[in-house]
Amino acid sequence: MPSIVVKIDSSTFTSPEKIEQIADRLIEQKNSGVQVIAVVPGLENFDDFLFPFSPILSDNPSSRESHVLEAINAQIGSSLLVIAINKKGGQAVSLHGWQAGIEAVETDGNVLIGSIHHERVTEHLDNGKIVIIAGSQGINHQNDTLVFGDGGTETTAVAIGAAVGAQHVEFLTVQAGVYTADPTGVERARLLHQITYDEMLELAHLGSTFIHPRAVELAKIYEMPLIMRSGTENGEGTLIKGEVDMEKNLIVRGIAYEADIIRLTVGYDSYEQSSLSAIFTKLSENGINVDIIVQAVIDGVKPTVSFSIAKEDFAESIKVLEKSKPELGFSFADFEVGLAKVSIVGAGMVSNPGVAARMFDRLRKENIQVKMVSTSEIKVSVVVPQEDMMRAANSLHDEFNLAEELINK
Amino acid sequence: MPSIVVKIDSSTFTSPEKIEQIADRLIEQKNSGVQVIAVVPGLENFDDFLFPFSPILSDNPSSRESHVLEAINAQIGSSLLVIAINKKGGQAVSLHGWQAGIEAVETDGNVLIGSIHHERVTEHLDNGKIVIIAGSQGINHQNDTLVFGDGGTETTAVAIGAAVGAQHVEFLTVQAGVYTADPTGVERARLLHQITYDEMLELAHLGSTFIHPRAVELAKIYEMPLIMRSGTENGEGTLIKGEVDMEKNLIVRGIAYEADIIRLTVGYDSYEQSSLSAIFTKLSENGINVDIIVQAVIDGVKPTVSFSIAKEDFAESIKVLEKSKPELGFSFADFEVGLAKVSIVGAGMVSNPGVAARMFDRLRKENIQVKMVSTSEIKVSVVVPQEDMMRAANSLHDEFNLAEELINK
Numbered sequence A, B: 001m002p003s004i005v006v007k008i009d010s011s012t013f014t015s016p017e018k019i020e021q022i023a024d025r026l027i028e029q030k031n032s033g034v035q036v037i038a039v040v041p042g043l044e045n046f047d048d049f050l051f052p053f054s055p056i057l058s059d060n061p062s063s064r065e066s067h068v069l070e071a072i073n074a075q076i077g078s079s080l081l082v083i084a085i086n087k088k089g090g091q092a093v094s095l096h097g098w099q100a101g102i103e104a105v106e107t108d109g110n111v112l113i114g115s116i117h118h119e120r121v122t123e124h125l126d127n128g129k130i131v132i133i134a135g136s137q138g139i140n141h142q143n144d145t146l147v148f149g150d151g152g153t154e155t156t157a158v159a160i161g162a163a164v165g166a167q168h169v170e171f172l173t174v175q176a177g178v179y180t181a182d183p184t185g186v187e188r189a190r191l192l193h194q195i196t197y198d199e200m201l202e203l204a205h206l207g208s209t210f211i212h213p214r215a216v217e218l219a220k221i222y223e224m225p226l227i228m229r230s231g232t233e234n235g236e237g238t239l240i241k242g243e244v245d246m247e248k249n250l251i252v253r254g255i256a257y258e259a260d261i262i263r264l265t266v267g268y269d270s271y272e273q274s275s276l277s278a279i280f281t282k283l284s285e286n287g288i289n290v291d292i293i294v295q296a297v298i299d300g301v302k303p304t305v306s307f308s309i310a311k312e313d314f315a316e317s318i319k320v321l322e323k324s325k326p327e328l329g330f331s332f333a334d335f336e337v338g339l340a341k342v343s344i345v346g347a348g349m350v351s352n353p354g355v356a357a358r359m360f361d362r363l364r365k366e367n368i369q370v371k372m373v374s375t376s377e378i379k380v381s382v383v384v385p386q387e388d389m390m391r392a393a394n395s396l397h398d399e400f401n402l403a404e405e406l407i408n409k
Helices: A010-014 A016-031 A046-057 A063-087 A119-126 A152-164 A197-205 A213-222 A276-285 A311-328 A347-351 A354-365 A386-399 B010-014 B016-031 B046-057 B063-087 B119-126 B152-164 B197-205 B213-222 B276-285 B311-328 B347-351 B354-365 B386-399
Strands: A003-007 A035-040 A092-095 A102-107 A110-116 A130-134 A137-139 A145-147 A169-173 A194-196 A226-230 A238-241 A254-267 A290-296 A304-310 A332-345 A372-376 A379-385 B003-007 B035-040 B092-095 B102-107 B110-116 B130-134 B137-139 B145-147 B169-173 B194-196 B226-230 B238-241 B254-267 B290-296 B304-310 B332-345 B372-376 B379-385
Touching (some): A003 A152, A010 A063, A016 A035, A016 A130, A046 B016, A046 B046, A063 A092, A063 A130, A063 A137, A063 B046, A063 B063, A092 B063, A110 A137, A110 A152, A119 A130, A119 A152, A152 A169, A197 A213, A197 A254, A354 A372, B010 B016, B016 B063, B016 B130, B035 B119, B035 B152, B046 B063, B063 B145, B102 B152, B110 B152, B119 B152, B152 B169, B194 B197, B197 B213, B197 B254, B197 B332, B276 B290, B276 B311, B290 B372, B354 B372, B354 B379, B354 B386
Parallel strands (some): A003 A035, A102 A137, A194 A238, B003 B035, B035 B130, B092 B130, B102 B137, B194 B238
Antiparallel strands (some): A102 A110, A226 A238, A254 A332, B226 B238, B254 B304, B254 B332, B290 B304
């Protein structure tokens, strides 16, 4: 019997009604003739529950126990969903990471999924059970529980899907699928029927919270089709796979935008003194994520490097730069706040060098100043004043005709 | 190096300060030159956390998942305690039931501790770690987590102690140890230095909430010394063991009392119709605990059987009796509310038949009416009007000179 994996959204665990709704959905899927595995995240209010103990939990709790507590949260979710399914007459069983045979491997401080010994999962499926797996957790060779970090639950879902040879992995979200742009800001945004792994990777990296890049990357490797769809409403959602059918002619597939960007610029007296590696290593060591990096080395001009960071990292970045000034050797630092990033994404761009030009042209016509630019094979990002962000997103959505439904789907 | 097991009280997990206090204590014990294992219960407010999901969790959640959720609660406690110890510079590690090698065996609907494969516990101890074990849980042969029911955490502590050959098992409580009577009601109550397993069993059965009989029984089998002491104050507490040193001359060792007792009486038209077995089986099937049972079969008088139940079981008992009247064959039922039970306990009673007489005599002098009597080898219980309960307890405490400290300790 074919099997599917369903990744449950964390919004599910905010009310008993929502849990019951997902329970109904999983029972229906099971009754339609497929084996069903669900991978669940933890409860959003678990931190509130632990809040009274924050004097103990704050500043550097033992890493091992932080992992254990995080794993426990998803375990609570798995039991709640199993109980809801069983109350409705379905047959479900919860498996924690160690019971589902999920191996965790530590590499350079990251915890990755090793292999999955899925015998027990398969056995329960063959016995007609809906298998509910606590997400983002596995055990290492010492039988210690570890969690997989950001995107761990989504990555677990894809890994389990690959291990059992599932037809596809479904991601239930609060939205109907992947849109050409965020429909809450771009009125004419349209639901995409299909999108490639690479496009999804760029959209996710650009601040879309739909699905973690790590999960998409794994799906790409295993060629596991992903479906993003609403957890509460019917609808086909968006199919994510290697190649998209008959839509290649649509060069730009989506618009992403992100507010609260800050540009930092560091200048050196001479080229010899500048060391890009040193500055970004220092920032990374302090947990500061740098997004767009632009380096300018012009004859007769002092070399500068500009980079964008998120607003919440600003204070820490300034602190790190001030403290490390002697060792990093720069002569001045400057910043600009109140910026935003707007990007166009599409696998079709690879062979269309004119796309970026068309983008800049439209922004110029809209009188929107471009502060920084970054390009990849399937993406062009610009940093613009935050007050122009939505106007930029909407005008680019129009410019590339994203609102037009094509014949194919 | 000798080892000890410490059973943590659930009151510990009500504030970070209390957790830190216990963390300090365990570190101190470790530094004094013993290997330390602690067994922890769950958090008292875990149910509040799950309350929003009660529509799902109420009425018959899957038994398997109820076990899992209960086990998870103690796992949270174990992580909190480990983090607190490690923050203070100690070295601790949490082990859940499956990691500590605790086997759970299901027998007639009860979950019992099978064997304990304590290699991992011993390994961590030998590496200088304080081992914090999540209480009342183990795994069966299918690797499913099961919890051990009432008294499970205390029983786990004793079982672990027996498995690793601990010197003793300490039970940290909110009281300084075991008293001759509840000090909140009997002013002259005195802390006992020593008490036998059997005496402790009777005291626990009599409504003292100190320690579950199941744990005492296990300690008795393995001859594991138990120490009951305050978790927050210094003090030697009470040592519980097989034979008590030089205190045998003290015939009565303690007074216990329990309010809100109800007497039910069922009468039959003839002896042939009465079936004690049938009525108590029926009550038991409906989860009603019967304590004292008194049967009177007097020639020329209709046979009756009286028994005492707790107030909270009253409504259900009446319902069960009414519904089962035809099949149980009794002709009338009667009840009396507003009663209490007062008991004297002491291993020395075995060879002193006059103790019960002395008890009744004192109660008669105090004008306290005895409604029911029940005796065992080391205990005499009487049911009296509730308004006389404290007067009965205090006068019996005086009668048997319990306030007097003996030379020995």
